[in-house]
Amino acid sequence: MVRADTELIQLLRNGDRQAFADLYEHHKAAIYRYCLRMLTDSDAAEDATQETFIKMFAGVKELQNVESFLPWLFSIGRNEVMMQLRRNRRNGVHSDEDVWDKQTPYELTVAAETTEIVQRLLQNLKSEYREVILLREYEQLSYTQIAEITGDTESSVKSRLFKARKALTKRLKEYYT
Amino acid sequence: MNCEQYQEYISQFIDGELPPTAEIELFVHLGVCEQCRTFLKNVLSLSNTLTLSQQMTVPASLDQRILNQMSSNVKQQTLQNLFWHKGKTQYSFRAIGLAVIFSAILTSILVSSFWHLSYQPQQTIVCLTPLPEVEVTGYVVVATSPTKGIKQ
Numbered sequence: 001m002v003r004a005d006t007e008l009i010q011l012l013r014n015g016d017r018q019a020f021a022d023l024y025e026h027h028k029a030a031i032y033r034y035c036l037r038m039l040t041d042s043d044a045a046e047d048a049t050q051e052t053f054i055k056m057f058a059g060v061k062e063l064q065n066v067e068s069f070l071p072w073l074f075s076i077g078r079n080e081v082m083m084q085l086r087r088n089r090r091n092g093v094h095s096d097e098d099v100w101d102k103q104t105p106y107e108l109t110v111a112a113e114t115t116e117i118v119q120r121l122l123q124n125l126k127s128e129y130r131e132v133i134l135l136r137e138y139e140q141l142s143y144t145q146i147a148e149i150t151g152d153t154e155s156s157v158k159s160r161l162f163k164a165r166k167a168l169t170k171r172l173k174e175y176y177t
Numbered sequence: 178m179n180c181e182q183y184q185e186y187i188s189q190f191i192d193g194e195l196p197p198t199a200e201i202e203l204f205v206h207l208g209v210c211e212q213c214r215t216f217l218k219n220v221l222s223l224s225n226t227l228t229l230s231q232q233m234t235v236p237a238s239l240d241q242r243i244l245n246q247m248s249s250n251v252k253q254q255t256l257q258n259l260f261w262h263k264g265k266t267q268y269s270f271r272a273i274g275l276a277v278i279f280s281a282i283l284t285s286i287l288v289s290s291f292w293h294l295s296y297q298p299q300q301t302i303v304c305l306t307p308l309p310e311v312e313v314t315g316y317v318v319v320a321t322s323p324t325k326g327i328k329q
Binding site for chain 1: 235
């Protein structure tokens with residue numbers, strides 16, 4: 001029987017270790033996928049995922065609204081990812097207007113499959129655009145949840161999703177023509 | 178409204194976040210705008226491609242790492258919970274209870290040690306032979322005799 005997150009959170013708060021294992025099992029793929037696609041490095045993604053679940057365990061008693069567990073968990077993961085990205089980008093300068101992080105994705109020239117091309121294009125998006133695509137397309141989170149995770153307004157989420165989609169479809173079209 | 182704004186509607190529409198009134202407006206526009214129809218087609222295609230590449234397995238090493246780390250964390254936290262609750266300055270009830278029990282045990286040990294040290298049971302001297310009578314002059318005169326009693 002699959003227990004609901006709300007029940008597992010209560011059990012975890014009462015010290016049930018199996019509840020942690022179950023919550024980890026429910027959400028590990030989503031968190032790891034998000035971390036890996038944001039960081040594009042499997043070791044860094046593993047570290048970020050590990051930290052996310054350890055911080056979840058440490059902070060679950062402080063979580064006010066149990067219904068917001070998933071956005072809360074993602075926001076922990078996001079903090080880990082952003083810390084890593086800040087470390088990696090300490091010397092980089094990017095324009096706020098631009099959607100792309102890397103202007104000339106060399107890998108595209110050798111990529112064969114559409115899925116691979118899309119993946120690589122995604123990796124070349126700026127993190128703030130990439131994350132909304134990941135949270136929406138892969139995790140199927142609502143605008144409200146994404147806004148909760150990223151700390152932005154819903155209208156900002158809408159706008160970034162639109163810009164990211166437009167940039168991706170445009171780049172894909174350029175690649176095929 | 179221009180095509181840019183309708184394309185933003187399209188983005189919201191495929192996410193199921195477009196209000197019904199705006200949906201009608203969008204459909205009317207799509208009926209007459211090929212550019213926006215192409216955008217819709219491309220965005221749906223992008224979405225499908227992303228869904229196809231969703232499969233990703235979590236490395237078994239990560240499972241092991243996290244569960245091992247959690248085991249050690251649980252042990253540490255159990256110990257911490259015995260003495261601390263939330264903040265560093267706030268004792269938990271459990272810690273206070275333990276402290277009270279510990280103090281009570283310590284106090285009882287100390288009290289019983291003192292009692293044993295200070296308590297000397299009165300010794301009874303049994304004299305089988307009568308003691309000689311003693312007469313002392315001065316401030317204090319004590320004379321004992323088992324048979325005749327005290328004589329001053």
